[in-house]
Amino acid sequence: xxxxxxLFFIIVNCTMTLYSQKKTPQxxxxxxxxxxxxxxxxxxxxxxxxxxxxxNIDNWPAWSSxxxxxxxxxxxxxxxxxxxxxxxxxxxLYFKSGILTSKKKIKYGYFEVxxxxxxxxxxxxxxxxxxxxxxxxxxxxxxxxxxxxELQSKQRDNDIISWNVVHINKNNVRMPIRxxxxxxxxxxxxxxxxxxxxxxxxxEFYIDGKKIGRTVQNKFHKYAMNLIVSLGLREPxxxxxxxxxxxxxxxxxxxSKFPMTSEVEYVRV
Numbered sequence: 001x002x003x004x005x006x007l008f009f010i011i012v013n014c015t016m017t018l019y020s021q022k023k024t025p026q027x028x029x030x031x032x033x034x035x036x037x038x039x040x041x042x043x044x045x046x047x048x049x050x051x052x053x054x055x056n057i058d059n060w061p062a063w064s065s066x067x068x069x070x071x072x073x074x075x076x077x078x079x080x081x082x083x084x085x086x087x088x089x090x091x092x093l094y095f096k097s098g099i100l101t102s103k104k105k106i107k108y109g110y111f112e113v114x115x116x117x118x119x120x121x122x123x124x125x126x127x128x129x130x131x132x133x134x135x136x137x138x139x140x141x142x143x144x145x146x147x148x149x150e151l152q153s154k155q156r157d158n159d160i161i162s163w164n165v166v167h168i169n170k171n172n173v174r175m176p177i178r179x180x181x182x183x184x185x186x187x188x189x190x191x192x193x194x195x196x197x198x199x200x201x202x203x204e205f206y207i208d209g210k211k212i213g214r215t216v217q218n219k220f221h222k223y224a225m226n227l228i229v230s231l232g233l234r235e236p237x238x239x240x241x242x243x244x245x246x247x248x249x250x251x252x253x254x255x256s257k258f259p260m261t262s263e264v265e266y267v268r269v
Contacts, residue, residue, distance in 0.1 A: 029209020040269035062238035062246040069098035079231040082259035094251040105224035112195035117151040117188035118260040125153035126262035130225035143168040148196040163205040167220040
């Protein structure tokens, strides 16, 4: 009995020691003592947490979202996009895709994702971003967005990685600051860690822990935003009309490059 009691206390002590040694994940290559924001973070080691995430937003002009195209498999978030001819509000559309959106909004922090792009090109862009539709702000802005990354969004090169800071004014004029790199990382073939630091003074962009870009904060990007991971449709399956709105290109059958799937290992904020 005495031996059993001693063994019990040894096991408890070891368990407590291991637990105490478990550290909060820190951003790759970014110094500081960071605290994970659980409402916006996920290791994707179980079912999608519907208390923090939404998987069904259908307001894209040239395609629709579909909650069935978002799942967790082998401890990875998998988002797919495929040809799916359908009508929404009387408008003919041809594709549906997966999206994961935080239910809560956040203002400022470090945002990090480990993801791999779609294996085929072109036509779809995996992305990690923030956005907000601004109402009653008293300022000349109705929409704000921060992107890092947008993968495979440029038809000319599969390796291009884009990061953007965007706002749309009350006259629907889109005002983007766009930067990109095509440094041979092979985003469609390998997982990479993408991140951005958003503060009241600046927005910095990172790939695999290395800073690759920076923009000075402006008055428009000081609103709380929703966090999104998505796999959106891209050219040649839509075009921009004279008002700068994406419109669907008629696509009568499944293109040879579809369906496509992108994977995410984790999101940490």
